[in-house]
Amino acid sequence: xxxxxxxxxxxxxxxxxxxxxxxxxxxxxxxxxxxxxxxxxxxxxxxxxxxxxxxxxxxxxxxxxxxxxxxxxxxxxxxxxxxxxxxxxxxxxxxxxxxxxxxxxxxxxxxxxxxxxxxxxxxxxxxxxxxxxxxxxxxxxxxxxxxxxxxxxxxxxxxxxxxxxxxxxxxxxxxxxxxxxxxxxxxxxxxxxxxxxxxxxxxxxxxxxxxxxxxxxxxxxxxxxxxxxxxxxxxxxxxxxxxxxxxxxxxxxxxxxxxxxxxxxxxxxxxxxxxxxxxxxxxxxxxxxxxxxxxxxxxxxxxxxxxxxxxxxxxxxxxxxxxxxxxxxxxxxxxxxxxxxxxxxxxxxxxxxxxxxxxxxxxxxxxxxxxxxxxxxxxxxxxxxxxxxxxxxxxxxxxxxxxxxxxxxxxxxxxxxxxxxxxx
Amino acid sequence: xxxxxxxxxxxxxxxxxxxxxxxxxxxxxxxxxxxxxxxxxxxxxxxxxxxxxxxxxxxxxxxxxxxxxxxxxxxxxxxxxxxxxxxxxxxxxxxxxxxxxxxxxxxxxxxxxxxxxxxxxxxxxxxxxxxxxxxxxxxxxxxxxxxxxxxxxxxxxxxxxxxxxxxxxxxxxxxxxxxxx
Numbered sequence: 290x291x292x293x294x295x296x297x298x299x300x301x302x303x304x305x306x307x308x309x310x311x312x313x314x315x316x317x318x319x320x321x322x323x324x325x326x327x328x329x330x331x332x333x334x335x336x337x338x339x340x341x342x343x344x345x346x347x348x349x350x351x352x353x354x355x356x357x358x359x360x361x362x363x364x365x366x367x368x369x370x371x372x373x374x375x376x377x378x379x380x381x382x383x384x385x386x387x388x389x390x391x392x393x394x395x396x397x398x399x400x401x402x403x404x405x406x407x408x409x410x411x412x413x414x415x416x417x418x419x420x421x422x423x424x425x426x427x428x429x430x431x432x433x434x435x436x437x438x439x440x441x442x443x444x445x446x447x448x449x450x451x452x453x454x455x456x457x458x459x460x461x462x463x464x465x466x467x468x469x470x471x472x473x474x475x476x477x478x479x480x481x482x483x484x485x486x487x488x489x490x491x492x493x494x495x496x497x498x499x500x501x502x503x504x505x506x507x508x509x510x511x512x513x514x515x516x517x518x519x520x521x522x523x524x525x526x527x528x529x530x531x532x533x534x535x536x537x538x539x540x541x542x543x544x545x546x547x548x549x550x551x552x553x554x555x556x557x558x559x560x561x562x563x564x565x566x567x568x569x570x571x572x573x574x575x576x577x578x579x580x581x582x583x584x585x586x587x588x589x590x591x592x593x594x595x596x597x598x599x600x601x602x603x604x605x606x607x608x609x610x611x612x613x614x615x616x617x618x619x620x621x622x623x624x625x626x627x628x629x630x631x632x633x634x635x636x637x638x639x640x641x642x643x644x645x646x647x648x649x650x651x652x653x654x655x656x657x658x659x660x661x662x663x664x665x666x667x668x669x670x671x672x673x674x675x676x677x678x679x680x681x682x683x684x685x686x687x688x689x690x691x692x693x694x695x696x697x698x699x700x701x702x703x704x705x706x707x708x709x710x711x712x713x
Numbered sequence: 714x715x716x717x718x719x720x721x722x723x724x725x726x727x728x729x730x731x732x733x734x735x736x737x738x739x740x741x742x743x744x745x746x747x748x749x750x751x752x753x754x755x756x757x758x759x760x761x762x763x764x765x766x767x768x769x770x771x772x773x774x775x776x777x778x779x780x781x782x783x784x785x786x787x788x789x790x791x792x793x794x795x796x797x798x799x800x801x802x803x804x805x806x807x808x809x810x811x812x813x814x815x816x817x818x819x820x821x822x823x824x825x826x827x828x829x830x831x832x833x834x835x836x837x838x839x840x841x842x843x844x845x846x847x848x849x850x851x852x853x854x855x856x857x858x859x860x861x862x863x864x865x866x867x868x869x870x871x872x873x874x875x876x877x878x879x880x881x882x883x884x885x886x887x888x889x890x891x892x893x894x
Contacts (some may be wrong), residue, residue, distance in 0.1 A: 296763040298876060303767055304803070306873040308774070317781045318848040319792035323774060324802040325844060326837035328869075331876045375829070376822065378813055394816035398825035405819075431760055432829075433807055507783070668841045 292339040292430060292437035294581055301331040301434070334434030340401070341371030344441050346381075346424045352447045358390065358412040359446060361421045369402035375682050376429040379407050384419035387446070399440045415535070416450035416543060447589055450540070453548030457694050477515035484512045520559045520574050520611055523550060524586075524634075526620030526627040527566025530593040532648035538621035540645040543588050545688050546619055550584045562587050565602075565630060567594025571609040602630045615701070616641045617694070621647035622685070628674055631683050640701045641683040642694060645675075714818035717808035719758065719809040725802040726754050729773045733780045733793050747776045757806075764804045774799060788848065795840025805832055 305324040342365055349360040363381055367374055381393040390410035399469050422443025429436045476483055485501050488508035496510040523546045530539040543595060549558045554576065562575030562584055570585045602610065610616065616639045620627050635641045667669035675685045684697040730747060734881065739806045745865050750772040757769020777795060789795075808826060 296767075297803075300763070300767045300770065300803060300807070302873040302876050304770055304774075304799075306770070306870075307868045308778075309873070311782075313870075315778075315782050318844060319781055319789050319795075320778065322792040322841040322844050324794045324869075325840045326796050326833060328872050328876070329840060330800060330804075330833060332872065334796070335876060335879050336842055375825070376808065376811060378811070378816065380813065380816075392817040394813055395819060396812050396816050396822050397819040398822040427811075427813075429811060433804070433811075605805075645866075647859060702850060 290339075290342055290426075290428065290437045290439040291542040292428075292435040295429060295434055295436040298331055298334065298434040301327045305331070305655070330432060331434060334432035335432040339398075339435055339437070340374035340428055340430040341368035342366065342370070342374065342377070342399075342426060342428055342439065344424060344439055346422050346441045346444055348444050348446060349422055351444070352449060354449050355413065355416050355451045358410050359421075361409050361411050361444075361486075362401055363407045363409075363424050363426075364404055365397070365399065365407070365426055366404035367399040368575070371401060372430050373401050373430045374399045374430050375433050377405070378427040380425045380427075381407070381409060382425070383421060386413060386415050386417065387419050387421065388414055399419065399700055408455035411446070413448040415540070416448045416589065417592075418445050418447050420444065421446050440674070444590060447586075450544045450588065451548055452551055453541075453544040453688075455545070455548035455552045455693075456616055457549075457552060457698060459597055476512045479513040479516045481514040481516065482511065483514045485509050498562070506549060509710050518556075518558050518576075520561070521553045522561045522563060522614045522616045524563045524565055524590075524609055524616055524618040524620075524625070524631075525591060526594075526618065526622075526646075527568070527591055527593050528624035528627050529621055530566055531621055531623065531651040533650050536648050536650070538623075538646045538648060538651065539591065539593060541648060541688055542619035542621075542644075543591055545644060545646065547585065547588055549598050549694075551581065554578075554581050554584070560584060561609060561611075561614070563584050563605060564591050565600070565605075565627065566624075567596035568592070569600065569604065571605060573613065574611065575610055600626055600630070602633050610634070615642070615698075618643045618683075619646050619664065619688075621645065621651065622671065622674060623647070628678065631678060632681055635678070635681050635683040642697050643678060643683055644694070645685055645687045651710065675713040714823070715809055715812045715814065715816065718805055718812070719761070722802055722809055723758050724808040725798055725805065726758065726773055727797065728767065729798045729802060730754060730776065732791075732798070733776045735791075736789065737780055737784065743776065743780065746779055750775050757796070761810055763810060766803075766810060768829065768866050770799065770803055773802065786863060791836045792845070797837035799829050800833045800837050804830060837879065 307361070308320045308324035310326075312318065312324070332556055343596060345366075347362045347364070349362075353359050361381060363379055365377055365379060375398065377397050378397055379395050379397065381389075383389055383393060387458070388411070390412055391408075393409055399405055399432040420443030423440050424443075425438060425440045427438040485498050486509065488497065488510050491618065492510045498509045498511045501509040521591075525538040525542050525546055527539065529627040530537050532538050532540070537617075546562065551563070553560050557576060559576045560580060562572040564587070568630040570587065572583055575583065589690050616634055618627075618631050618634075618641060619645060620631070622628055622643070631641055631643055678685055684700055686693060686697045730751060733743060733747070738849040753772030756768045757772070774795075781789070805826075
């Protein structure tokens with residue numbers, strides 16, 4: 290902390306000097322009496338030492354959930370060897386998305402060797418990564434004749450979005466070779482019951498279904514379905530963000546993405562994330578608890594970036610969109626670049642499910658008859674877009690939390706398991 | 714709280730402006746003289762900038778200086794009170810300026826400020842009393858007394874210059890490195 294002479298010193302001199310000159314010219318001792326304490330104050334200040342301050346910014350937690358709050362503590366310590374700080378102004382600056390639950394600016398006095406903690410509870414208003422700080426400390430020393438300042442950089446606070454409640458059935462269009470929890474149509478070793486068939490040489494005896502064998506007079510065995518794991522890619526549309534604060538399309542999309550990722554990762558599947566919009570980012574699919582943290586970190590950095598560039602899925606690296614992955618797109622379906630990309634994905638043979646994240650309050654209130662007409666046209670166009678996407682194999686479903694994808698997942702699985710005519 | 718500090722400073726300013734009238738009474742000339750001073754003080758209190766506060770403090774003592782210059786009166790024994798009010802105004806106004814807007818003031822800071830004000834008031838009263846007592850001493854008209862007076866005057870005039878120069882940060886001379894040919 291570097292101290293410089295404060296305006297108070299100039300003020301004291303500017304007042305005392307003319308008074309002393311006047312005293313000499315007029316020969317009045319009263320003017321010396323007026324000037325003397327001003328000079329004495331300045332001299333006492335200059336003979337004093339500058340204070341030495343140490344500033345520390347701490348957070349009670351570096352991560353929190355939406356709705357929770359953390360406590361930021363600014364500790365200002367005055368060195369015992371330095372001078373006495375007459376006034377210490379502490380200014381803790383917060384990101385606009387962080388709401389302070391107390392004063393963030395405070396003026397305190399410190400004794401040499403003493404310290405002061407200023408605690409402010411901070412409540413984030415939205416998920417994301419926000420800086421708590423920087424903190425600026427301005428100190429006045431030497432009887433207010435010198436002042437200096439120091440600053441500490443902000444500490445990033447990670448606000449994890451609320452986990453949307455999500456569960457889904459086993460239906461999945463594609464399966465990988467590794468063992469998992471999704472029952473496939475193929476018969477084999479598994480838990481899921483598939484049917485009963487006549488005994489064939491080589492069938493293990495423990496598979497014999499004795500009740501059916503007795504009834505039919507011939508050995509029958511139970512058949513099970515092989516359980517495999519799957520790969521899911523979450524495609525988050527960041528072209529637009531509409532709706533009221535706290536319930537915007539991006540809020541719904543990110544919370545849903547986190548819920549879906551959590552569900553599939555807990556079942557041993559591989560999950561990847563692609564943020565498709567103004568800025569395009571991706572996270573290659575992976576499995577396990579570490580991948581869950583990666584997904585959370587990736588989703589925390591999601592933001593809407595304004596871009597007029599026409600983007601398609603061609604700019605994504607191939608490993609982000611594996612050929613046998615289920616793509617769950619979370620989009621308000623407002624930007625044609627996004628809908629074109631979804632159609633492109635469906636056309637390339639991916640299993641695509643589109644989750645409509647546009648909130649009900651996305652449309653503004655009708656103000657006139659013309660507006661009502663425009664709203665009808667808009668809704669009809671939107672309906673046509675959804676219909677077109679469904680026809681090409683990318684069904685659209687509104688996000689409604691737990692079980693909202695079950696029906697469409699069955700449909701997509703059936704769509705991709707039917708035999709296809711190959712062009713040779 | 715910043716506004717409360719400003720109000721206290723304004724109260725002291727009003728008291729200091731009214732002080733010369735206790736010497737002269739309500740004569741028209743001095744009332745007219747104090748009008749521009751009031752305007753300067755008001756502008757200082759409303760603008761609340763470093764320069765405006767300095768000008769307002771100067772304007773506060775201006776009527777008093779004029780009264781002392783114009784009237785052939787005996788020594789004002791209440792001058793230390795005026796000095797205490799002036800230095801108190803300067804300290805409180807400087808504090809009120811330096812506190813950033815919408816800032817909460819700690820109770821300990823306010824106690825500390827009150828103690829500092831009390832300290833400067835005591836200092837002003839004590840210094841004033843000593844100076845008035847010294848000036849009242851019957852000194853013989855000798856060469857030594859004149860030398861002492863000239864020395865004190867030089868010291869008094871040199872003190873502001875020293876304050877200004879000593880308050881500036883020292884310039885460190887940087888070494889110049891020249892590229893070798």
